[in-house]
Amino acid sequence: MEIRENVIIPLGYGKFVRSDKIIALEPIEEDRGPGRRTRVYVEQMCNPLIASRTETSVLANMVETPKEIMEANASLELLRDIYDDIHQIGPMLRKSIKKEANLDLGKIERRIEEILKHEIEFEKTQ
Known part of the structure; x- marks a missing residue:
């Protein structure tokens, strides 16, 4: 991987920095x-x-990578973000969400864990 020079990359919430x-x-x-x-x-x-x-x-913004890798990284980043956000929801709110929206956050959280665990194991074999 090679660091892209003179490229401004976002860190989120209005923060930007040069990749190099x-x-x-x-x-x-x-x-x-x-x-x-x-x-x-x-x-x-x-x-x-x-x-x-x-x-x-x-890191994906810092380096030049093939489009397929970038898309996979974006998908995994989204899953990690969703997992982190769900993980912070307390038990009372989880019960309320399940009752009101029939949405089982625990099940979603476990499924994301499985996907991320599988991805980590896959990366280790590469």
């Missing part, structure tokens, strides 16, 4: 959620920027 100035990406493990997905370390900045996008999506 990013020196490190760190996924946020604790307090991760909407608006808090990745720490982006940029040249000549003391503190990292907080991106609302996943490290995978930021």
